[in-house]
Amino acid sequence: MRGVGKIFHHEMKKIVKEKSLLFGFILLPVLTLFVTVGISMLQPKSTGENVETYSMFFYGLDITSYNIGSLDDKQIWIKKIDAAPADFVTSDEFHHSDVLVDLSNIEKVTIYYYGSNTISSYLKMSAEAFVRETFDMAFRGQSSGASFRSVELTDINEKDTTNRMIAMLLPYMLILPLTANIANFASDTIAGDKARGTFYQVMLSPVPPLSLIMGKIFSVSLISLVSSGVYIGIDVLGSKICEAANVKDVFGFAGVSVSVGEILLILLYAVLLCYLFSNLGVLISLFCKDANQAQTAQIPVTLVCTLASMMSMFRFGTSPSSHYLIPVYNICLIFQDLLNARAKMENMAMVAISLLVLAVGVLILTLASYKSEKVRT
């Protein structure tokens, strides 16, 4: 890979010297922070959850749904569920104001609730009283001296709920700027060079094609990753400002809790994705005469990737393993799984391997294309 560092360094300097690119992809997001926070301050503060009813879910109890009263002008319903409690509480059907009573193990009943939510905490108390009363009576009837005591109260981790929103949004928030940035930078890196007549001088040098291509891909990947990082960073910062100013958080990051390990894993997948997109961008750019043509040619890729990230926003529960093989969509799934603390090792490995295989395939195609006449004339 002789010369790859020099190509990379030169490309990075070129981007840094191009002030319009820097303004569009680094400074503009910073400026939008102030605008968005300002708009947020003008909006009324959120008054709570937009739910029609409060629910007390039961697992392992064969009952039909019925209304047990009302609270704050909203009806409280008892409902039966069939899904596993651990999965159900992370699904979108389970709201902050709900509780779930797991009766699958009669020796130890588990009640899931949101400690931070007044309604949920209230329902939890009612559910606990109901369980204790019912089972105490049942136990007393069975044998003398026996009593039912084991009720486990599970305050659902704040992270599971606050992260749910950001888990839904993050793939979209990351993929949209990433594809847009890469389309721009990759278009300029080769098609732009060809139009300016600066590409041939490098082609004439003894730098191996692999080094030339990799140097360009790495620079596009890095600047796009930094730019997307700026977007995400701005959102995190915006959430913090909204939180501090006690205004509605329009950025979606308020209260999000992610471990260092999860951040590193998300970053690792983002790097892989970035590399894959950059490679695709460079491949398309090779066949275009100028940056504008390359940007137009990259629109379908951007659209498909954005669509995949949007589709992932509307999935519920877990996805079949085969979905983790679909490029781009699979990375959205793994981001969501990581943020919802339900990522499985085999799925993570499957996503990483599928992205790597695809990236290597695109690289081979790019190298073969680099030698083609269409690129060299």
Added chain:
Amino acid sequence: MITIEHLKKTFKKNKVEAVKDVSLEIRDGEIFALLGPNGAGKTTTMRMLSTLLLPTSGKIFFDGKELKPNDEQIRSRITFLTNEIRLDGQFTPDELADYYGGLYEMPNEKINSRKDELFDYFGISEFRNRRYDTFSTGMKQKTSLAICLLHDPDTIIFDEPTNGLDILTQQLIEAYLLKLKEQGKCIILSTHILDLVARMADRVGIIVDGKSVFCGTVAELPGSQGVETIDQAFIKLYKENHEEKAIVGRHGNG
């Protein structure tokens, strides 16, 4: 020395036979002028020589060694300058020289000494820290030339090197080409200026409709065609070979 044997290039996309049969011999320490009308195949031939394009058939030998695709060793010994080649406008001549010198794996001391020598010669020293895109056409051409020659190549391929330049810059470049010739370099020059050929070239190759129709010394060119000047010889060769093609074309069409 460069030997070209029956070089042929057909572009796959539009099936255009840009070069049909070109055979030339270019020696070290000489200026070899490549002549031909527009579209004759000169640029395609030079692109193949510079390794930018692969021939469809035929062979190119550099000092007896056959040129292979992506031959890094030969690439480091040649340079190719055309009007199409530009440098990154955001950079200064100094930065560009450091970058291209690095691509050719030149040590820093060598880069610096070559930079000083070439920048001084072409009058760039004063502007070495100014952005390339702020330069005039002539200054850009001189900078491109300095960068192309930075790695001290053995073979120099120039496609119309003085095109569009003022007389002073033309003279400067011509003088440098003669200096390179004295150093024993092999210089291939494509031009339409026959006066330049008469003044500078030792030998000449003429391509008409993708075929080499003459390869010899400048002195023997007019005599070989039974005329008095290079201009007349060129026109005669062109008419003979171009007409031949036209007749074949008509026959071909029935």
